[in-house]
Amino acid sequence: MSNVFKIAILPGDGIGPEIMNQAIKVLNKVKYYLNINIITNEYLVGGSAIDTYGEALPKKTLLGCEESNAILFGSVGGPKWDYLPLNKRPEKNSLLKLRKHFNLFINLRPAYIYKNLYMLSxxxxxxxxxxxxxxxxxxxxxxxxxxxxxxxxxxxxxxxxxxxxxxxxxxxxxxxxxxxxxxxxxxxxxxxxxxxxxxxxxxxxxxxxxxxxxxxxxxxxxxxxxxxxxxxxxxxxxxxxxxxxxxxxxxxxxxxxxMITGSIGNLPSASLNNKFFGLYEPAGGSAPDIAGKNIANPIAQILSLSMLIEYSLKNKNISKKIENAIEQVLNLGYRTKDLFTNQSNEIIVTTEDMGTLITEYIT
Missing domain, CATH: 3.40.718.10 (Isopropylmalate Dehydrogenase)
Structure with a gap:
């Protein structure tokens, strides 16, 4: 592997930019452990790209992805763009195109449940x-x-x-x-x-x-x-x-x-080709109804970064550190709104707070 690793950051729409910011916090914490120079470049995709460039996957974004070693993707779409014909909407015209363009033929989605979240299942x-x-x-x-x-x-x-x-x-x-x-x-x-x-x-x-x-x-x-x-x-x-x-x-x-894990907000995914070039994204959608409220759950986005580190950077050790930090934070009772079950030890925190807490517990 080269001593430089480039990640294309595509925050997307809705809660995408909010939860992506938390993943970037984690990346900034762990990249010093990775012994490699990581460069990130951010590009517009989905509805935000339509608003700016008139298309969901602009040439600038696609070129940026081609020049990168992996893609960290947020979420795209929302009612704002539902007036468009199906083949012009953010979802089909960005994410599906990226999958096809990079021949990302395999999608990995892990599903497990944290013991202290049984109530959500x-x-x-x-x-x-x-x-x-x-x-x-x-x-x-x-x-x-x-x-x-x-x-x-x-x-x-x-x-x-x-x-x-x-x-x-x-x-x-x-x-x-x-x-x-x-x-x-x-x-x-x-x-x-x-x-x-x-x-x-x-x-x-x-x-x-x-x-x-x-x-x-x-x-x-x-x-x-x-x-x-x-x-x-x-x-x-x-x-x-x-x-x-x-x-x-x-x-x-x-x-x-x-769904059986209790919250789609906790689940990441990876889409890979045979060279393990990957697009990593949370399993949930853009949730425009809660965008900008600082209440979205960033765990799936952070775990998507963890999968990027495991599969594209080939570093299971650092990936495990991120997973352990998330489990520790949840064990302490910290919850975003979607994870709150009204138990006595639970503390509701914001999107920003959850990202900060997870970052702090990575050791």
């Missing part, structure tokens, strides 16, 4: 007591979101809409290899989610995984239909280690993984 305590630590791996650049043809045709009662689910063998093989390798670093179990009783793409997906599994004899490979998987996640999430899924099913099941 919809799951019963006897289920939570078993614990769970899930890595949801979602294929990100193929499938129904990118398939052609798609559109609307016809008129009147005969008008119809259509989308195409398409997967190429190389798309399935490359994410499968990544998933097997991640499983080898964890508990050596993969549950692949599909709908092979109905969909041709799922039948092919399942066949390819079975064939590749012979190269990874240490990993136990299971299959589950998506409808059963969402039930099992509620019933017994501890049975899962690595979950692998297509783009559409991964979109669904990764959000359910988020």
């Amino acid at each position: 919809p799951l019963k305590k006897n289920i939570l007591d078993k614990g769970f630590n899930i890595l949801c791996i979602r294929e990100l650049t193929g499938g129904i979101y990118f398939g052609n043809p798609n559109g609307r045709k016809g008129t009147g009662i005969n008008e119809y809409a259509f989308d195409t689910e398409i997967y190429y063998r190389f798309e399935i093989e490359r994410i499968a290899h990544m998933a097997f390798n991640f499983a080898l670093q964890r508990n050596k179990t993969i549950c692949s989610i599909d709908k092979a009783n109905v969909l041709n793409t799922s039948i092919m997906w399942r066949e390819i995984l079975k064939n590749l599994s012979h190269k990874y004899s240490q990993v136990k490979l299971n299959f589950m239909y998506i409808d059963n998987a969402v039930m099992q996640l509620m019933k017994n999430p501890s049975q899962f280690d690595v979950i692998l899924s297509t783009n559409l099913f991964g979109d669904i099941i990764s959000d359910q993984c988020a």
Whole structure:
């Protein structure tokens, strides 16, 4: 690795800039431990870029990302831009374009719960007591979101809409290899989610995984239909280690993984290509209704930075320091508004305060 590492900072819209500021605090604290010169450059993206440049992903922003080693992304979109046609809105015209441009075909979303946040989870305590630590791996650049043809045709009662689910063998093989390798670093179990009783793409997906599994004899490979998987996640999430899924099913099941932890505001994600160039972002949205109120939860953004340090900077030790600091702050009872459960030891703090506290506890 070069002795200079460049990070493109894309705060985005809504609460994006507020929570990004807290991640920058943490980065400024830990970069002296990393023994590498880290340079950050900030660029507009999403709705804020539309307001300034007339497009959600300006050339200046894309060039800045191309010249960087990783992207730390906030959140984009909001009602302000809902008047635009779908293909011009901030979400589709910035984030999806970045994923496609950099071939970020693998999305990682970890899901675990802090013991002192059990009250926030919809799951019963006897289920939570078993614990769970899930890595949801979602294929990100193929499938129904990118398939052609798609559109609307016809008129009147005969008008119809259509989308195409398409997967190429190389798309399935490359994410499968990544998933097997991640499983080898964890508990050596993969549950692949599909709908092979109905969909041709799922039948092919399942066949390819079975064939590749012979190269990874240490990993136990299971299959589950998506409808059963969402039930099992509620019933017994501890049975899962690595979950692998297509783009559409991964979109669904990764959000359910988020919800059982109690707050999507605590969950980060990483989108990577085969060179581990990554875009790191919180799992939640831009939350424009609370933007500017200094009450947003910055933990997911800070943990997204932690994932950047782990996967792109290859430094698990510093990543773990950040995770430990967050756990310490939560153990002391500090909560942003979304995490408050009215327990006697809880103290409501602002976005700024939470970022400062986490930074202070990194040692």
